[in-house]
Amino acid sequence: MLTLLLKGALATLILAIVGIGGGTVLGVGLAGLSFGRAWPLRFLYRLYVFVTRGTPVLVLALLVFYGLPAMNFALGPYVAGCIVLVIYGSAFFAEVFRGGVLAIPAAQMESGRSLGLPPGAFFRKIIAPIAFRYALPPYVNVCVMMVKASSVLSIISVWELTLAAREIIERTLQVFTVLGTAALLYFLICFAVDRLGRRAERHLMRRGFVGERA
Amino acid sequence: MIDIRSLQKRFANGTEVLRGIDLAIGDGEIVALIGRSGSGKTTLLRCINFLEEYDQGEIRLDGTALWYRDEPGGRRVRMREREIRMLRQQMGIVFQQFNLFPHMTALENVCLGPLEAKARPPAEVRDLAQALLSRVGLGHRTSSYPYQLSGGEQQRVAIARALAMRPKVLLLDEITSALDPELVGEVLEVIRGLVAERMMMVIVTHELSFAREVAHRVAYLSQGRIVELGAPIEIFDRPRDPTLKDFLRRIR
Numbered sequence: 463m464l465t466l467l468l469k470g471a472l473a474t475l476i477l478a479i480v481g482i483g484g485g486t487v488l489g490v491g492l493a494g495l496s497f498g499r500a501w502p503l504r505f506l507y508r509l510y511v512f513v514t515r516g517t518p519v520l521v522l523a524l525l526v527f528y529g530l531p532a533m534n535f536a537l538g539p540y541v542a543g544c545i546v547l548v549i550y551g552s553a554f555f556a557e558v559f560r561g562g563v564l565a566i567p568a569a570q571m572e573s574g575r576s577l578g579l580p581p582g583a584f585f586r587k588i589i590a591p592i593a594f595r596y597a598l599p600p601y602v603n604v605c606v607m608m609v610k611a612s613s614v615l616s617i618i619s620v621w622e623l624t625l626a627a628r629e630i631i632e633r634t635l636q637v638f639t640v641l642g643t644a645a646l647l648y649f650l651i652c653f654a655v656d657r658l659g660r661r662a663e664r665h666l667m668r669r670g671f672v673g674e675r676a
Numbered sequence: 677m678i679d680i681r682s683l684q685k686r687f688a689n690g691t692e693v694l695r696g697i698d699l700a701i702g703d704g705e706i707v708a709l710i711g712r713s714g715s716g717k718t719t720l721l722r723c724i725n726f727l728e729e730y731d732q733g734e735i736r737l738d739g740t741a742l743w744y745r746d747e748p749g750g751r752r753v754r755m756r757e758r759e760i761r762m763l764r765q766q767m768g769i770v771f772q773q774f775n776l777f778p779h780m781t782a783l784e785n786v787c788l789g790p791l792e793a794k795a796r797p798p799a800e801v802r803d804l805a806q807a808l809l810s811r812v813g814l815g816h817r818t819s820s821y822p823y824q825l826s827g828g829e830q831q832r833v834a835i836a837r838a839l840a841m842r843p844k845v846l847l848l849d850e851i852t853s854a855l856d857p858e859l860v861g862e863v864l865e866v867i868r869g870l871v872a873e874r875m876m877m878v879i880v881t882h883e884l885s886f887a888r889e890v891a892h893r894v895a896y897l898s899q900g901r902i903v904e905l906g907a908p909i910e911i912f913d914r915p916r917d918p919t920l921k922d923f924l925r926r927i928r
Contacts, residue, residue, distance in 0.1 A: 572727055573775040577841065578764035581757075583792035591779045670779040670821035 463630055470626030471647040477612040477622055480544045482605050485551025492556035514553035519614045522546050527618040543620040547612060554604045562597030563589060595666050602659030606652045623647060677702045678845060683723060683733035693719045695900035704874030708887035711897035712923060717880045721847050724878065725767045726760060765793050768838030769847040772854050774830040776822040782809060782833045783818040789841045808836040812866050828859030835866055845876040852883055884927060888912050896920045
């Protein structure tokens with residue numbers, strides 16, 4: 463039983479990593495859209511975030527898994543599951559990054575402008591690192607949320623921790639032991655994500671963000 | 677040289693901050709801007725490198741018009757971002773609050789401009805930055821982050837960062853106002869060193885004794901106008917304008 467749950471946990475971990483990775487990349491792009499100069503870009507961003515964030519993961523999962531095949535665009539449950547997580551996460555990640563950029567002190571932006579830095583260098587050297595520092599705590603928060611959101615994918619027959627638990631319960635009827643163990647495994651994964659986040663924060667502290675707190 | 681002609685600016689809320697400023701600053705000249713808070717001196721300084729936009733008038737650097745261009749129809753438009761960037765690279769500014777990049781060491785702060793904006797070779801930039809930091813007395817703190825430095829040290833790094841661009845003019849915006857009194861001296865000492873090099877400077881300051889010591893000319897601003905302009909001796913010892921007399925009396 464435990465081996466099966468551990469395998470499920472591994473599947474969950476992989477789903478979370480894919481979702482977090484893809485969601486982060488898409489989120490960065492979307493956040494960039496939110497600072498677009500033309501208003502249609504900003505509108506598009508608002509619309510995307512509004513719709514995605516306002517849709518329950520479960521509905522999104524059903525939509526992608528059953529909705530797309532109806533349009534002759536069939537996907538296996540795993541691909542569908544990953545797409546769901548990436549889309550769902552991207553809206554939250556985008557907002558987190560947007561917040562990070564908005565938190566950059568105007569004075570530091572002025573410093574960059576006064577040096578006459580080209581846009582690429584401005585983003586790489588100033589905006590991205592400083593925004594990332596401000597975005598880190600809420601970013602970790604969304605990552606933890608993603609781990610748990612992956613459990614919903616069991617509904618569209620993605621085999622992961624929750625589905626594994628349900629299968630075992632059907633055979634053994636040990637509801638509390640099995641679900642308890644599954645919950646503990648979820649907790650451990652989330653705990654690990656949180657610790658990683660803390661480590662990253664401490665690392666950044668040493669690299670110059672300590673005084674910020676004063 | 678910098679030539680400012682009938683510069684006017686009003687804030688979005690309608691307040692007129694600058695009501696027609698005329699000022700020419702020659703090569704190697706140091707002009708100090710003094711006046712009460714709200715007189716427009718910092719805004720004027722920030723207009724020079726376009727951190728602040730302005731509504732009318734023009735600024736020239738060595739004869740070239742800056743920041744705006746008149747289109748054939750007579751419409752006044754901002755220059756392209758690229759042109760603005762190139763022009764800004766010819767000016768250095770040091771801020772009241774230092775504004776160093778917190779995630780970069782002193783050396784990285786100084787290297788950033790020449791490396792990324794001017795695309796100079798890394799080895800050359802490192803040597804330049806190292807030399808500049810030594811010059812401001814921080815040769816031993818190159819790998820310190822801003823939070824590890826005192827206010828005076830941070831401000832000296834900021835000066836080195838501005839100098840690293842080899843600017844034609846250095847704009848100093850109340851650079852000692854945020855410092856503890858005992859740290860003011862070390863920063864002013866660095867500026868004194870630049871005076872000897874005949875660096876063109878525009879200095880907004882509340883340190884009147886310093887303005888008197890280093891400035892070739894002092895401009896007294898009040899309500900968005902230059903009310904009195906002259907050699908430090910004239911401004912400080914023989915002020916004519918009654919509001920300037922009052923201002924000097926209060927500050928002493």
